[in-house]
Amino acid sequence: MRKILIKNIKGLVQAGEEIPMVLRGAEMADVPLISDAFLALEDGFVVAYGPMSELQGIDDWRDLELIDAEGKYVLPAFCDSHTHTVFARSREEEFVDRINGLTYEDIALKGGGILNSARRLAEMSEDELFDQAMQRIHQLMKYGTGAIEIKSGYGLSVEAEIKMLRVVKRLKENAPIVVKATFLGAHAFPREFKADHRGYIELIKNEMLPKIAEEGLADYIDVFCERNYFSVDEMEEILLEGKKYGLVPKVHVNQFSALGGVAKAVELGALSVDHLEEITDEDIEALKNSNCMPTILPSCSHFLGIPFGDARKMISAGLPVALASDFNPGSTPSGNLGFVWSLACVKMKLTPEEALNALTVNAAYAMGLSESHGKIALGRKTPILMTKQLPSLAYIPYAFGDMHIERIIV
Ligand code: NIG
Ligand code: FE
Numbered sequence: 300m301r302k303i304l305i306k307n308i309k310g311l312v313q314a315g316e317e318i319p320m321v322l323r324g325a326e327m328a329d330v331p332l333i334s335d336a337f338l339a340l341e342d343g344f345v346v347a348y349g350p351m352s353e354l355q356g357i358d359d360w361r362d363l364e365l366i367d368a369e370g371k372y373v374l375p376a377f378c379d380s381h382t383h384t385v386f387a388r389s390r391e392e393e394f395v396d397r398i399n400g401l402t403y404e405d406i407a408l409k410g411g412g413i414l415n416s417a418r419r420l421a422e423m424s425e426d427e428l429f430d431q432a433m434q435r436i437h438q439l440m441k442y443g444t445g446a447i448e449i450k451s452g453y454g455l456s457v458e459a460e461i462k463m464l465r466v467v468k469r470l471k472e473n474a475p476i477v478v479k480a481t482f483l484g485a486h487a488f489p490r491e492f493k494a495d496h497r498g499y500i501e502l503i504k505n506e507m508l509p510k511i512a513e514e515g516l517a518d519y520i521d522v523f524c525e526r527n528y529f530s531v532d533e534m535e536e537i538l539l540e541g542k543k544y545g546l547v548p549k550v551h552v553n554q555f556s557a558l559g560g561v562a563k564a565v566e567l568g569a570l571s572v573d574h575l576e577e578i579t580d581e582d583i584e585a586l587k588n589s590n591c592m593p594t595i596l597p598s599c600s601h602f603l604g605i606p607f608g609d610a611r612k613m614i615s616a617g618l619p620v621a622l623a624s625d626f627n628p629g630s631t632p633s634g635n636l637g638f639v640w641s642l643a644c645v646k647m648k649l650t651p652e653e654a655l656n657a658l659t660v661n662a663a664y665a666m667g668l669s670e671s672h673g674k675i676a677l678g679r680k681t682p683i684l685m686t687k688q689l690p691s692l693a694y695i696p697y698a699f700g701d702m703h704i705e706r707i708i709v
Pocket of ligand 1 (some may be wrong): 412416523551554599616625627628629630631
């Protein structure tokens with residue numbers, strides 16, 4: 300048995316037996332913290348924690364790893380509930396095009412963007428995609444990511460979508476952290492279906508979905524609901540078909556325009572609605588009293604220079620909010636959730652505590668991991684982060700761009 304005792308922890312964060320599955324509105328402001336604490340793990344399971352004064356004598360030192368966390372914080376690892384971590388190549392030439400005045404939409408209309416990534420992915424082998432994605436996951440773990448959702452959507456053909464999802468399946472089996480898979484065949488209309496939306500939707504429904512279900516390749520189904528991409532009606536048709544195979548909706552909506560996709564996704568039982576750079580009062584009404592997690596992706600806003608999601612408005616309305624990276628080669632070439640934490644504070648005016656809850660408790664919910672991730676409680680196998688020596692927890696989002704995580708324990 301692998302036993303770990305972390306002692307002298309400056310602040311043990313989000314450890315408790317009463318932390319709810321979802322934190323809504325004003326509840327997001329509080330993060331429990333035990334000063335001068337210890338945490339004991341056995342084979343990754345939390346077996347004891349509390350103030351150092353309550354630490355019992357240790358009677359069996361065999362196989363015990365003792366960690367002194369003097370001056371350091373210990374917290375649950377972040378959950379990244381929205382990423383596109385499997386991709387073939389970076390797209391910095393589009394970044395330069397945008398610096399020179401083109402918009403993300405201009406680039407997509409020229410055949411760049413998602414279609415650019417799809418052309419490259421078609422040429423790359425499954426093994427190479429797997430190796431690259433695994434390297435990325437290891438890098439993201441250093442930044443504190445302890446669970447990750449990964450979407451397809453750079454395939455856009457039966458063959459390539461299946462290839463992507465097989466890569467995600469191999470990542471699930473081999474990565475040190477939990478991986479969830481989302482089928483995003485409806486990410487963009489491929490060139491040959493530009494004038495034949497019906498044809499592509501039929502391909503998704505009749506060929507992609509049955510194969511994906513047969514091989515058990517996805518947990519969730521996503522659609523990019525946006526002008527020039529998929530309409531609300533098209534999203535509904537695809538999500539309904541996915542639900543027949545047991546895939547839960549988790550969608551891209553309101554990145555550039557509010558088309559009514561939020562209410563429709565909520566109606567269809569979506570676990571989360573993601574992006575929300577644009578939000579209407581109707582969207583907020585639809586989210587009230589629902590089980591759907593609004594998820595905001597501030598690194599995407601930062602990189603594309605588009606508005607930041609109005610998390611304050613959502614929290615004031617009593618809604619929960621989750622944060623995720625959106626790591627992908629086009630709109631967000633960074634999966635660093637420490638940076639997301641900082642952006643959420645600086646640009647969205649979340650307090651450090653609200654943003655942390657959005658990256659842990661609420662993010663775990665947004666990827667179906669509430670039972671295991673996002674908080675430290677007895678009997679749970681939760682990945683744990685230990686920081687470097689820090690003056691305070693708020694120092695993490697404050698001193699942006701620095702690396703504050705010393706170690707992740709998975
Ligand atoms: O979430 N907006 C849709 N999909 C991705 C970007 C994809 C890309 O540009 O490659 C996103 O931002
Ligand atoms: Fe995305």
